[in-house]
Amino acid sequence: MQSIQLAFSDWLIIAIYFGFVLGIGLYLKRFTKNENDFFLAGRKNSSWVAGLAFLSANLGALELLGMTGNTFKYGMYVAHFYWIGAIPAMIFLGIYMMPFYYSAKIKSVPGYLKLRFDEKTRVLNGIAFAVMTLLVSGINLYAMALVLHTFLGWDWNVSMWISAATVAAYVTLSGLLSAIFTEIIQFFLIWFGLFLVSILGIIEIGSVNDIFQRVDELYKTVSYTTLWSTSADPSLNGMVITWGGIVLGLGFVLSFGYWTTDFLVVQRAFSAKDLRAARMTPILASFFKMAVPFIVILTGLIAIVLANDPKSGFALVQDGGQVNYDSALPLLIARYYPPGLVGLGVTALLAGFMAGQAGNISAFNTVWTYDIYHSVINKKASEAHLLWMGRVATVVGILISLVTAYWAKSFPSIMDYMQAIFSWVNAPLFATMLLGMFVRWITPNAAFWGLLAGMGSSFTLFLAVKFSWIDGRLITLSDVASDMAANFWRAWWAWLICFVVTIVLSFFTKRKPDEELVGLVKGLTPAVSTEGIPWHRRPEAYAVISVLVLIALNIYFW
Amino acid sequence: MEQEPKKMKPIWYFVGLMLSSMGAVVLISGIVNYSDTEIAKTVLSELHPALWWGVVMIAAGLIFLLANRKTTVD
Numbered sequence: 066m067q068s069i070q071l072a073f074s075d076w077l078i079i080a081i082y083f084g085f086v087l088g089i090g091l092y093l094k095r096f097t098k099n100e101n102d103f104f105l106a107g108r109k110n111s112s113w114v115a116g117l118a119f120l121s122a123n124l125g126a127l128e129l130l131g132m133t134g135n136t137f138k139y140g141m142y143v144a145h146f147y148w149i150g151a152i153p154a155m156i157f158l159g160i161y162m163m164p165f166y167y168s169a170k171i172k173s174v175p176g177y178l179k180l181r182f183d184e185k186t187r188v189l190n191g192i193a194f195a196v197m198t199l200l201v202s203g204i205n206l207y208a209m210a211l212v213l214h215t216f217l218g219w220d221w222n223v224s225m226w227i228s229a230a231t232v233a234a235y236v237t238l239s240g241l242l243s244a245i246f247t248e249i250i251q252f253f254l255i256w257f258g259l260f261l262v263s264i265l266g267i268i269e270i271g272s273v274n275d276i277f278q279r280v281d282e283l284y285k286t287v288s289y290t291t292l293w294s295t296s297a298d299p300s301l302n303g304m305v306i307t308w309g310g311i312v313l314g315l316g317f318v319l320s321f322g323y324w325t326t327d328f329l330v331v332q333r334a335f336s337a338k339d340l341r342a343a344r345m346t347p348i349l350a351s352f353f354k355m356a357v358p359f360i361v362i363l364t365g366l367i368a369i370v371l372a373n374d375p376k377s378g379f380a381l382v383q384d385g386g387q388v389n390y391d392s393a394l395p396l397l398i399a400r401y402y403p404p405g406l407v408g409l410g411v412t413a414l415l416a417g418f419m420a421g422q423a424g425n426i427s428a429f430n431t432v433w434t435y436d437i438y439h440s441v442i443n444k445k446a447s448e449a450h451l452l453w454m455g456r457v458a459t460v461v462g463i464l465i466s467l468v469t470a471y472w473a474k475s476f477p478s479i480m481d482y483m484q485a486i487f488s489w490v491n492a493p494l495f496a497t498m499l500l501g502m503f504v505r506w507i508t509p510n511a512a513f514w515g516l517l518a519g520m521g522s523s524f525t526l527f528l529a530v531k532f533s534w535i536d537g538r539l540i541t542l543s544d545v546a547s548d549m550a551a552n553f554w555r556a557w558w559a560w561l562i563c564f565v566v567t568i569v570l571s572f573f574t575k576r577k578p579d580e581e582l583v584g585l586v587k588g589l590t591p592a593v594s595t596e597g598i599p600w601h602r603r604p605e606a607y608a609v610i611s612v613l614v615l616i617a618l619n620i621y622f623w
Numbered sequence: 624m625e626q627e628p629k630k631m632k633p634i635w636y637f638v639g640l641m642l643s644s645m646g647a648v649v650l651i652s653g654i655v656n657y658s659d660t661e662i663a664k665t666v667l668s669e670l671h672p673a674l675w676w677g678v679v680m681i682a683a684g685l686i687f688l689l690a691n692r693k694t695t696v697d
Contacts, residue, residue, distance in 0.1 A: 072662075074652035078645050085641050096631050109697060114634055249634050250641060257642065257683070261676055265667050403663030405652025405673045409645060 068218035069399045075408025082412045083231060085250065086419070090235025090243045100452040103240035104172055104431045106336040114245065115342060116349030119333040121248035122424040124255060126417030127208045127483075129361055134390030136365020137372075137381070140280075140289030140303030141622065142311075143365065144358045148292075149316040151354050152615045154324035155347040156608045162325055163334060164593045165502050167343040168584050172335070174328040174498075175436040181501045181585045182509040182577075184440060189516060190494060191436030194328060195429055197490045199462060202425035203469020204483060209418035210470065215382070216395040217411065225470055228415070232422045233463040236430070237456050241336060244420075244427040248333075251413075251420035252353075258413025259360050262394070265401040266367035276363070279370045289369065292622045299550070306550040310541065314553025318560040322491035326498050329428040340593065344604040351611045355618060361394075368393040371400075422466070430458040485527050488556035493519020493563035500567050505586045509577060511570035519563025526555050630695035639687025642680050650677025 071079075097103050110118075136143045171177050175194065179187035206225055213219040235243045270276050277290045288295040288302050295301035296308035324330060324347065337343035371379035379400065382392035398410040434455045439446055446454065497516045500507045529535045530551060541554045583589050595603050653673030656663040663673070 072652070074648050074655075077648050081641070081644055081648070085637065089637060093631075246634050246637065250638060253638050253642060257645075257676075257680055261672060265670075265672060268670070269667055400666050401672065403652070403656050403665050403668055403673050405649045405656070406676065409649060412645075 069216050069395070069407060069411075071217065071407060071411070072404035074405040075411065078405070078408035078412050079415065082254070082416060086235055086243075086247050087231060089246050089250075090238040093239035093243050093246065097239040097242060100448050100455065102242065103452055103455050104434070105332075106240070106242040106245055108336060109338045110245065110336045110342070112337060112342040112345035112349055114249065115333050115337040115346040117252050117353065118245040118248040118336075119330055119346050120350040120353050121252040121255075121420060122330050122333055124252065124357065124417065125205060125421030125424075126212070126414040127205055127421065129255065129259065129414070129417055130208075130212065130391040130394050132361040133365045133368070133394040134392070136362050137368050137390050137393050138303070140284070140287075141292060141362060141366070142302055142304040142306070144292060144362050144622070145311050145315055147354055147358050147362075148615055148618055149311065150320045151324060152351045152611060153316065154320040155351040155354065156611060157321065158325045158331070158334075159344045159346065159348040159604055160608055162498070162502060163344045163347070164340065165585055165587075165590065166331065167335065167337075167340050168590070172435050173432050174326055174331055175432060177585070178497070178501070178512070179436075179440070181582065182512040186497070186509065186513045186516060187436055188441060189513065191432050191440070193490045193520065194432050195437065197486055198329065198425045198429045198432070199465050200469060200486060201483065202422055202429070202462070202466040204473050205418060205421050205425070206466050206470035207473035209415075209422075210474075212391075212395065212414065212418075215389075215392070216399070221474070225467060228419050228422065229463050229467055232419055232426060233460055236423050236426050237459045240430070240455060240459075241332065241427045244423040245333065245336065247416070247423055248420045251416040254409075254413045254416045255360070258409045258416075259364075259394070259398075261406065262397045262401060262410070263360055263363040263367070266364060266371075266397065269401075270367060270370055273363070276366050276370055279373075280366055283369065283373050290366070290622075292619055294623050304550065306553065310550050310553045310557075314550075314555075314557045318492045318495060318556040319488060319553060321499075322493075322495035322556065322560065323487060326494045327487075327491055328432060329424055332428050332431065341598065341602075341604065344593075345607065348604050348607045348611060352614070355611075355614060364394055364397055368397060422463075426459055426462045426466070429462045430455045433458045433462070485552060485555070488552055488559060489520055489523045489527070492523060492556040492559040496560045496563035497567060500564065501586070503587045505579065505582060505588055506571060506576050507567060508571045508574040510574040511567045514570055515563045515567030518566040519559045522562045523555060523559030526558060530555075630697065633691050633694050633696050635687050636691040636694070639684045639689075639691060641684070643684025643688060646677050646680025646682075646684055648677075649673050649680060653677050 101107060132143055132146065166177060169177055169180055171180065175187040175191040178190055206229060209228060210221045210224040213224045214221055235247065267273055267276065270279070280289050284303070293308065296306070296311060299305045299307050334343045334346040337346050368381070371377040372381060379396065381396065382389040398407065402410050434451055438454055439451060493516055496519060497512050501512060526540060530537045530540060537551060540558060541550050579589055600606055653671055656673055657671055660668070
């Protein structure tokens with residue numbers, strides 16, 4: 066395809082963005098005085114700051130491009146990722162899990178595993194998380210260079226090194242604080258830079274109703290515009306999945322596994338100034354999460370309509386005879402945006418990539434410093450030394466990400482495995498966390514071996530289906546299933562295996578005395594007091610409203 | 624003796640600065656496109672999206688800036 070040409074005004078907007086993020090890194094350095102400031106942003110953020118950062122850490126450009134492309138491929142079922150696949154888990158984190166996390170004064174999620182179980186479970190999860198984070202960070206970097214090369218014609222090496230060096234600079238200067246600041250800037254850039262695509266798409270086609278009507282006319286036997294009404298039979302919906310896979314795999318295991326245990330997002334809540342703000346963090350984020358489909362799903366549906374209208378002249382990019390679904394959003398930007406706005410759209414994507422990179426690196430430097438380096442290599446390290454190590458880990462993490470990005474460039478199919486990577490690490494960890502927080506007789510050895518069994522089984526199931534050692538239908542419980550459906554089901558089995566193994570082994574191994582579990586397990590922890598907080602400021606009130614909005618959206622698009 | 628660092632400006636102040644500065648660039652390019660329609664031959668260019676979107680961004684940016692011009696955080 067012909068590259069999108071940038072005018073002077075477009076370059077100026079990109080330059081303003083780079084100036085801002087580097088300037089913010091320099092400005093915040095004076096407020097980053099100790100390890101608490103560097104790794105936890107001083108624990109002084111309001112729930113709004115922590116909440117928007119919590120959401121934005123997940124709202125990367127790869128997700129925006131990928132989910133718009135997935136909507137083109139699978140239809141409106143992709144909205145499940147934003148609604149049932151996120152909101153219940155975020156509410157559960159805020160209401161039930163955050164009191165244990167926050168009150169334990171831990172610096173990372175593996176840190177909770179150390180207190181609740183033992184050192185080996187912490188190190189196992191710490192290593193798995195560090196590897197996963199660097200892998201995802203490198204793949205993100207590669208994806209960014211791929212998008213910039215394909216649509217703007219930019220040089221691979223220049224794109225990767227400039228963005229990596231910028232992220233390294235501002236995270237090294239002021240750690241999580243600058244990562245959070247840039248994530249919030251990214252949030253506003255994404256809305257102001259990309260929502261206009263939806264608005265102009267609606268104007269061109271006529272109305273939102275017209276978009277839905279025209280998609281329905283195109284797909285008469287398979288629904289692309291509903292959420293649940295065609296989920297009893299996988300052959301009736303674009304994602305080729307049943308409601309069981311959506312509820313158990315995505316809505317329960319993958320969603321709860323990611324939103325309640327992935328340190329990349331949970332770290333933002335740890336930076337909140339008090340327990341109420343920490344509990345409000347994911348609940349406030351849930352409202353904004355529910356709004357994201359108004360960018361990605363809508364633009365995906367707009368792309369379907371335009372691509373099937375010969376008069377529109379719109380067609381997705383073909384790579385080697387295969388449709389590049391991720392090209393939908395950049396092509397719509399090129400279609401509607403004049404000079405100036407193109408720069409804004411490109412900057413929104415760049416910000417998404419770079420803030421995602423910074424999020425991964427700030428989570429990595431914390432887990433490396435506390436859960437691997439301080440826990441295994443240098444137990445006597447001083448606070449000043451840990452701060453220094455955090456900065457070193459940032460630079461080394463970025464360099465490893467660059468190596469991973471070059472590796473991904475020579476092995477591009479690695480991008481197809483992103484969802485699978487999450488199901489290897491997060492799905493079983495959610496079983497361990499759930500049992501650890503809510504069942505006091507779960508033992509440290511059972512947790513370790515259960516987690517190992519869950520991670521191992523998820524990886525083995527992936528290989529077994531990939532190389533046809535077993536029939537994929539055994540996992541998905543249906544005759545037809547998409548790759549997405551297989552991911553959802555594999556996550557469910559990994560969770561179940563970890564859950565069952567942990568419970569069974571707990572009957573035969575030694576439990577921790579109750580006095581060591583105070584503040585870490587339900588039943589041994591005083592209930593959160595909301596006394597003195599008016600009802601309209603309580604996290605529970607916002608959680609109820611969030612759930613009501615979720616129910617309304619699901620009924621409306623049933 | 625080392626001077627105590629100043630109090631930090633909130634993130635919302637920087638959001639306001641960024642939106643208004645980027646909005647100004649978008650608005651100016653919208654004005655240029657308006658006066659020379661050959662520059663921007665995009666679909667729906669007759670609606671001049673850069674012009675009014677630039678105004679929206681500047682307005683949003685100014686709201687953030689004004690609301691936080693005197694605010695600091697610990």
